[in-house]
Each structure stands twice: as structure tokens, then as C-alpha cells.
Amino acid sequence: MMDNGATSTKEERFLSRMALNDNKAGMEGLDRDKINKIIMESSKGSKFYENELKREQQVNRRIEKMMLQKAQITEQQLKKAQVQVEKTASVLEMSRDLSRVIVHVDMDAFYAAVEMRDCPELKDKPMAVGSMSMLSTSNYHARKYGVRAAMPGFIAKKLCPNLVIVSTNFDKYRAVSDEIREIFADYDPHFQPMSLDEAYLDFTDHLEQRQSWPESSRTHRLSSFENLPQESALEETDLSPVLFEDSPNSSLGLLGSEGAAGDAFEVFGTSVEEAVREMRFRIEQKTRLTASAGIAPNTMLAKVCSDKNKPNGQYRLPSTREAVMDFIENLPVRKVCGIGKVSEKMLNALSISTCSHLGQQMALLSLLFSETSWHHFMEVSLGLGSTFIPRHEERKSMSTERTFRELSKAEEQFSLCRELCEDLAEDMKKEDLKAKTVTLKLKNVNFEVKTRALTLPYAVATVDEIFAVAKDLLKTEIENESPQPLRLRLMGVRVSAFVSLDDKKPLQKSIIGFLQPGKTESSGSSKDMHQNLEKENHSLQASPLVCPPLMQKYQRKEEVPWRNKQSQSSTKANDNKNAASDVSENELVSPVEAHASTSGCGGTSSETLTCPVCFRRVETTDLNIFNSHIDHCLNDPTRKPNQSTASDSESDLDLENDHQESEVVHRRRGECEAEGEMSKNSEELSRDSPHEGQQSLKNSSVQKGPLIKGDSKDVTSQQPQSCNSKGPVLICPVCQLTQETDDLTVFNHHVDLCLNQQVLHELGGQTSSSRNPPAVKNINIRGKCVYYMKLFSTFSLNTNPILCTFSLCCMTALETRCEHNVGILSPFK
DNA sequence: CCCCAGACG
DNA sequence: CCGTCGTCTGGGG
Numbered sequence: 001m002m003d004n005g006a007t008s009t010k011e012e013r014f015l016s017r018m019a020l021n022d023n024k025a026g027m028e029g030l031d032r033d034k035i036n037k038i039i040m041e042s043s044k045g046s047k048f049y050e051n052e053l054k055r056e057q058q059v060n061r062r063i064e065k066m067m068l069q070k071a072q073i074t075e076q077q078l079k080k081a082q083v084q085v086e087k088t089a090s091v092l093e094m095s096r097d098l099s100r101v102i103v104h105v106d107m108d109a110f111y112a113a114v115e116m117r118d119c120p121e122l123k124d125k126p127m128a129v130g131s132m133s134m135l136s137t138s139n140y141h142a143r144k145y146g147v148r149a150a151m152p153g154f155i156a157k158k159l160c161p162n163l164v165i166v167s168t169n170f171d172k173y174r175a176v177s178d179e180i181r182e183i184f185a186d187y188d189p190h191f192q193p194m195s196l197d198e199a200y201l202d203f204t205d206h207l208e209q210r211q212s213w214p215e216s217s218r219t220h221r222l223s224s225f226e227n228l229p230q231e232s233a234l235e236e237t238d239l240s241p242v243l244f245e246d247s248p249n250s251s252l253g254l255l256g257s258e259g260a261a262g263d264a265f266e267v268f269g270t271s272v273e274e275a276v277r278e279m280r281f282r283i284e285q286k287t288r289l290t291a292s293a294g295i296a297p298n299t300m301l302a303k304v305c306s307d308k309n310k311p312n313g314q315y316r317l318p319s320t321r322e323a324v325m326d327f328i329e330n331l332p333v334r335k336v337c338g339i340g341k342v343s344e345k346m347l348n349a350l351s352i353s354t355c356s357h358l359g360q361q362m363a364l365l366s367l368l369f370s371e372t373s374w375h376h377f378m379e380v381s382l383g384l385g386s387t388f389i390p391r392h393e394e395r396k397s398m399s400t401e402r403t404f405r406e407l408s409k410a411e412e413q414f415s416l417c418r419e420l421c422e423d424l425a426e427d428m429k430k431e432d433l434k435a436k437t438v439t440l441k442l443k444n445v446n447f448e449v450k451t452r453a454l455t456l457p458y459a460v461a462t463v464d465e466i467f468a469v470a471k472d473l474l475k476t477e478i479e480n481e482s483p484q485p486l487r488l489r490l491m492g493v494r495v496s497a498f499v500s501l502d503d504k505k506p507l508q509k510s511i512i513g514f515l516q517p518g519k520t521e522s523s524g525s526s527k528d529m530h531q532n533l534e535k536e537n538h539s540l541q542a543s544p545l546v547c548p549p550l551m552q553k554y555q556r557k558e559e560v561p562w563r564n565k566q567s568q569s570s571t572k573a574n575d576n577k578n579a580a581s582d583v584s585e586n587e588l589v590s591p592v593e594a595h596a597s598t599s600g601c602g603g604t605s606s607e608t609l610t611c612p613v614c615f616r617r618v619e620t621t622d623l624n625i626f627n628s629h630i631d632h633c634l635n636d637p638t639r640k641p642n643q644s645t646a647s648d649s650e651s652d653l654d655l656e657n658d659h660q661e662s663e664v665v666h667r668r669r670g671e672c673e674a675e676g677e678m679s680k681n682s683e684e685l686s687r688d689s690p691h692e693g694q695q696s697l698k699n700s701s702v703q704k705g706p707l708i709k710g711d712s713k714d715v716t717s718q719q720p721q722s723c724n725s726k727g728p729v730l731i732c733p734v735c736q737l738t739q740e741t742d743d744l745t746v747f748n749h750h751v752d753l754c755l756n757q758q759v760l761h762e763l764g765g766q767t768s769s770s771r772n773p774p775a776v777k778n779i780n781i782r783g784k785c786v787y788y789m790k791l792f793s794t795f796s797l798n799t800n801p802i803l804c805t806f807s808l809c810c811m812t813a814l815e816t817r818c819e820h821n822v823g824i825l826s827p828f829k
Numbered sequence: 830c831c832c833c834a835g836a837c838g
Numbered sequence: 839c840c841g842t843c844g845t846c847t848g849g850g851g
Binding site for chain 3: 042043045046047048049052130131132133134136150151152153154155370372373393395396397398399400401402403447490492494
């Protein structure tokens with residue numbers, strides 16, 4: 001078959017969308033053709049099938065378009081793209097970080113395994129969890145028949161008439177999930193659960209400590225469970241754990257005396273494999289369920305690895321470039337998290353099926369796919385991925401939906417809609433959420449999906465409020481269709497654009513925890529915050545210093561890095577802002593943005609960013625790449641230039657202390673390359689008035705370097721020398737404008753005021769939405785520094801966590817450089 | 830900004 | 839006789 005995916009030969013060819021994909025574990029050596037035939041026969045002619053057909057054709061059209069585009073690409077373009085791609089690749093390559101040990105753990109056939117554990121009769125039978133219309137999981141026995149997750153039960157029954165279908169018991173799964181998470185926490189307190197049965201862990205720290213652990217701390221007892229008499233004696237399945245719960249050093253004595261059970265001990269070594277094996281062992285002891293794990297230098301690889309020896313196995317990919325590249329070589333792209341059915345098909349159409357193909361075709365891909373997409377592809381092809389475990393952001397939406405058999409009466413539709421709103425309102429209450437956007441989702445009997453949304457100027461939370469909106473949306477849809485009725489098979493209601501509520505601060509808690517495990521838990525209560533702000537507010541009113549419009553410096557279009565859509569409009573929005581509360585209508589300028597050198601050093605280079613950690617320039621404007629570089633730097637202590645500044649901050653002053661301490665934020669000018677090159681002339685501080693900031697910025701050829709903080713002495717002693725002999729500029733990190741002073745105390749005062757305007761506004765909350773994420777908060781680090789942080793809140797696992805990392809980076813950078821200063825992190829969008 | 834569809838897990 | 843929930847992206851007003 002020379003089917004390239006773009007054209008369909010109709011015949012017996014299955015829809016690629018419907019066919020079994022043998023991607024998953026446990027599906028080796030089964031009769032795929034036969035299975036697909038059954039699937040086809042069960043589906044053919046159904047509405048669902050028709051819809052799938054339609055969607056497949058859509059994808060095919062997309063592919064045709066792509067092929068057309070491909071045909072028009074000239075040699076020249078390809079050449080050029082190739083150069084760019086190689087440049088990108090080498091930058092990414094530099095950022096490769098093999099120092100972390102990331103583990104992905106995944107319970108085997110989780111729901112099914114739980115049900116089997118609790119009902120031994122199921123043990124030897126093919127079974128699945130779910131319903132006649134949809135299965136969540138199947139056990140390995142059932143998988144032999146092609147029965148798998150996301151398959152409707154009635155089809156599964158055809159594949160395997162003996163299949164036992166058990167309905168889901170989420171409470172039970174949640175309970176088990178809690179148990180395994182307790183274990184996860186022992187190895188990485190900041191582990192990231194991805195679902196009930198899956199998590200990423202960063203083992204790096206655990207391993208370091210583990211090296212000095214006594215054997216006793218690595219010893220676990222096998223204890224027998226009576227529940228599973230028929231379990232083979234060879235298996236470790238019916239045993240339970242002991243020890244370990246105690247602190248590493250304390251369980252030695254206990255161990256010896258506990259030896260009564262005979263040989264029922266297992267000592268685990270200090271290696272990664274042993275540690276992970278131990279973790280899996282403990283999971284099994286505790287839950288009588290097995291887990292599989294993947295060990296690799298980053299999350300992307302770890303995820304793939306965990307699948308490799310499933311079930312009840314683990315796989316370690318050594319942390320060498322060579323091993324990684326070998327591993328990637330023949331890895332089917334479909335195995336990679338984020339590349340699904342559609343992407344696979346599109347890639348296949350380009351004759352790309354493995355990751356090495358991906359690498360070979362990058363130039364082409366860069367011309368055919370969006371930047372985000374091909375960057376992802378590029379990272380995949382290089383075996384790169386996140387090297388830290390991202391935290392979960394606060395939720396962005398909440399929804400409920402229901403499928404039912406045809407519902408055509410408007411009346412019934414409205415009452416159903418109300419029910420949904422009731423459910424939703426209840427859920428919202430649990431999390432104390434208020435949302436501004438309500439979305440109605442409808443699926444008709446032909447499986448066509450529609451969503452209709454409305455964003456309100458205010459936030460809603462109660463049933464009636466939500467329903468009022470949903471009802472209207474539904475009404476217009478019904479009217480739209482009339483005189484025909486809406487023939488629905490599903491309805492859903494979603495709320496999003498949550499307003500930020502003050503009393504939630506999971507954000508900085510977790511991120512601080514990430515940086516300083518066990519050390520920094522305290523964050524100012526929002527109440528205190530308000531009091532502080534109130535206080536500040538007075539001085540604010542009285543002060544002649546008013547923050548000029550943010551983002552102003554990006555007024556000229558060509559100065560806008562990364563196509564910041566907001567920048568132009570926000571300038572306009574700022575025009576007549578003078579009251580403090582108005583100013584922060586705008587976004588803070590991100591440090592990331594601030595680092596974009598659009599004018600370049602001395603007006604020559606125009607595509608560099610300066611790493612805030614190593615101070616090197618990175619030849620790119622691509623944040624993904626830049627981020628990777630930063631990641632690398634952060635993980636390489638030798639790159640941090642903090643040795644030179646470590647001593648400069650003994651002061652314990654804090655912000656409340658009337659700004660006595662000197663605070664400097666400066667940027668380097670000119671073509672400064674190497675670390676340690678600090679400007680030394682404070683006399684060359686910019687004299688621009690705050691209100692003329694934009695002009696002065698326009699005129700200056702500022703290399704927007706890292707924000708550096710320190711005492712005033714340090715400004716003179718440790719600033720980088722500017723390469724074109726211009727001095728440092730005092731630029732407020734909040735409003736981004738140069739300040740007309742070289743008096744650091746004055747400048748600091750300005751920053752504080754600026755900051756507090758921002759904070760005030762943020763806590764006012766009226767205008768914030770999920771896109772203008774919540775908090776500027778004060779955080780107490782090491783009990784003596786107050787930082788105001790604004791953390792970016794969108795984060796995607798599918799892409800590089802730019803901002804998350806960058807935030808960490810800034811904090812780290814700040815921490816290494818100063819003990820008492822203000823750090824600003826802000827979102828860019 | 831808002832809306833919507835679609836991909837993905 | 840083919841689910842639910844949440845996130846992200848990309849295109850378009």
C-alpha cells in the first residue's frame with residue numbers, strides 16, 4: 001500500500017482514527033487485522049462513524065494543504081531554513097542538561113488492577129473498567145483481545161465476548177492514589193502528579209542523600225498478606241512494607257530485632273535503579289498493585305521509558321548524550337507525549353515516523369509547522385525535555401458535561417442545563433471560585449460539537465447567575481435552529497476566567513518550596529499584606545513620584561519582542577493614567593522581555609538575549625531556546641557569577657524598614673559579553689526623567705541585560721565594564737523606565753512605590769482574570785527577605801515551561817545576589 | 830481581549 | 839451503538 005495518508009483508497013482501509021493503535025503496552029503479537037475488522041464492522045454506519053469519517057477527511061485536507069505548501073518550497077528557502085534550524089539546534093544543544101534524574105511512575109492498568117485486587121474472581125478473566133459505552137482501562141488479559149482504554153464497551157464485548165466490565169469506583173482509586181503519593185513524597189516532596197496513577201519525580205536530591213544512608217534505611221520488609229493466598233510464591237505481590245517511614249538514621253536497631261520473619265527483608269542499594277525499584281516495591285507492599293517507572297534525564301524521556309518495561313518494570317536511560325540519541329533514534333514519534341493521532345498522521349505524510357526522521361526533516365518542518373510545533377519537534381528530536389518537575393498551576397476552568405440519549409425538547413434542554421449549572425456551582429463553591437466566562441457546549445446527535453461562550457464584566461458563582469448566562473446561550477442556539485429542534489446528545493457548561501481571590505497563595509508556596517525545600521514556608525498573610533499596602537498607599541498618594549505607563553518603551557512596534565500583542569494597545573490604554581490605582585491596568589514588563597535586545601549592542605547585533613544567570617548573551621530571540629539555556633545555567637553552579645557578589649549582602653534590612661538600604665537595579669550598556677564585566681561608573685547613571693523615560697530609552701542603545709541588585713558599593717566595584725564605555729542606567733524594574741537620579745536611596749524609593757502601586761492594584765482584584773494571573777505577594781525567604789513576586793500562571797506540559805523556569809531563575813539569581821532586595825517577576829504574554 | 834474549533838492526554 | 843475534564847494552540851473578530 002503506497003498510502004501516504006493524504007489520499008484515501010476508500011476500500012477496506014480503516015479510518016486511521018478508529019483503528020486500534022498498538023501503541024500501548026500489552027498489545028504485542030495480536031491479530032491486529034482481525035481486531036480492526038471487528039471494530040470496523042461494529043462501527044460502520046453509525047453516526048459516530050460518519051462523524052469520524054468527516055473528521056478524518058478534514059485531517060486529510062489539512063495534509064493536502066500541507067503537501068501543497070511543501071511543493072512550493074524552494075531550494076533556497078529550504079537552505080535558509082536549514083541554517084536557522086542548525087543554529088537553533090546548536091543553541092538547544094548547549095542547553096542540554098543531563099544532571100537531573102527524572103522519574104516517571106505509572107501504575108499498571110490502574111483502575112483494572114484495583115478492581116482485580118479487590119475481587120480475586122476477576123483475576124484470570126479479561127476485564128475492563130468502565131461501561132458499555134466507554135472503557136477506562138482493561139487488564140492485560142483483555143488487552144490480548146484488543147480491548148483497551150477509550151474503547152466503548154459494546155465493541156470490546158465483540159472483540160472479547162467473555163469480557164467482564166466493572167463500573168468505576170473513583171473514590172477507591174483516589175484512596176489508592178493517596179497511598180502511592182505518600183510514597184512518592186518520600187523520594188521527591190515536590191513530585192508532580194499527572195493523574196491518579198501517574199507522576200513525575202525528581203530523584204536528584206534523594207539520590208544525593210541516599211548515598212550516605214545506612215543500609216537500615218534502605219531495607220524493607222516483605223510481609224505476607226493473607227488476602228492473596230493463590231498468589232504465586234515467587235511474586236512479591238503479597239507483602240507489605242516496613243521501615244523507611246523512620247528517619248534515615250533511626251531505624252537501625254529496629255531492623256535487627258525484626259528479623260523474625262526470616263528472609264523477608266530486602267535491602268536496596270544506593271543507585272537510581274535501586275531507589276526506584278525500592279519505591280515500586282513499597283508501592284506494591286502498600287497497595288498490592290504494581291507500578292512501572294522510567295528513569296531519564298528529562299520528563300519527556302522518562303515518560304517514554306516508563307512505558308518500555310511495562311507492566312511491573314522499569315527502564316533507565318543513562319544520562320549521556322550518546323545514550324539519549326541512541327534511544328531517540330528509532331523511537332516512533334507517536335510515543336512522544338504531545339504527538340497524537342493527528343500529528344502522527346501529518347508527520348507520516350512527510351515520511352516521518354521516528355524521532356530521527358524528525359531531526360532529519362527539521363528544516364522542512366520549520367517551514368510547514370508553527371513555531372511552537374516545530375520547536376517541540378526539534379526538542380524531541382534532540383531528546384530534550386524539561387529537567388525539572390513543574391508545579392501545577394491553579395486551575396483555569398471548571399466544567400461539567402453529560403451525554404444522554406437524544407434530547408430535543410427545549411424545555412428538557414433548559415432543565416438539563418440548569419442541572420448542569422447546579423452541579424457546577426456546587427463544585428465552584430468547593431474551591432471558592434468566581435468566574436467571568438460561561439461556556440455552553442452542545443453536541444448534536446451527529447456528534448457535531450459546538451461551544452458558545454460569553455464573558456461578563458463581572459464574576460458569577462451561584463447557580464442562578466451561571467444559569468442566567470447558560471440559558472441565554474442555549475436559547476439563542478435553539479432559536480438559531482428553529483423551527484427544527486436541537487437534537488442533542490451532550491450538553492456541558494464550563495466556567496473560566498476566574499477572578500483571583502486574595503486568600504489563595506498556593507502559587508508562591510509551592511514555588512518557594514521548590515527552590516528551598518523545607519526552608520521557606522512562610523509567606524505573608526494576605527491580611528498583613530493589605531495592612532502593609534494600606535500604609536504604603538498613603539505615602540503613595542503624597543508622593544510626587546508616579547509610575548509612568550508601563551510598557552511605554554515598547555511603543556514603537558519594532559521594539560516589541562516576540563510580537564507582544566498587548567504592547568501596543570496597552571500604551572494607548574495608559575495615556576491618561578496618573579492615579580496610582582490606574583497604572584497597573586497594564587502588564588508588568590517581564591524580565592524576559594526586558595532582556596530582549598532589540599536594538600542590540602551598539603546597534604549592531606539584534607538577536608540576542610542576555611542570560612540573567614551567566615550573563616552571557618544567547619544568540620536567539622526564541623524564548624524556548626533562551627529558556628533552555630537558562631535551565632542549563634541554573635543547573636550549573638559554575639555558571640553563576642555569584643561568587644563575586646556573594647559577599648555583598650550581609651544586610652538584614654527589609655523593605656518595611658523605610659528603604660534605608662540601597663538598592664540598585666541597573667542594566668549594562670553596550671556589548672558586554674563575559675561574566676564579571678560590570679560597569680563601574682555610577683556617574684554615568686542615566687539622568688532621564690521618569691516621565692521622559694520613553695524618549696531616553698529610545699535614544700539609548702541599552703543592552704537590556706540582567707537585573708542586578710546589590711549595595712551601592714557594589715555598583716561601583718562590581719559592575720561590568722561597559723564595552724562601549726557607557727555607564728549603567730538606573731531602570732526601575734517595575735515600570736521599566738530610567739529614573740532621573742543617581743541617588744540609590746531615592747531610586748529605591750521609587751521602585752518601592754512603583755511596586756506597591758502594582759501590588760495594590762493586584763490585590764484590588766477587580767480587573768484580574770485568569771489571564772492576568774493573580775498575585776503579587778510578599779514572600780518571606782529565609783526569614784529576612786521580602787520579595788514581591790508575580791508569577792506567571794499559565795504553564796503547559798506540552799511545551800517548555802518557559803515562565804516557570806524563568807521565575808525560578810530570577811529568584812535564584814536574586815537570591816544569590818542579594819539578601820534584602822525586591823525581586824519582580826511578571827508575566828509576559 | 831474574546832470566541833471557537835480542534836488536538837491531546 | 840463511542841465519556842469526561844482540563845489545557846493549549848491557532849485562527850479570526
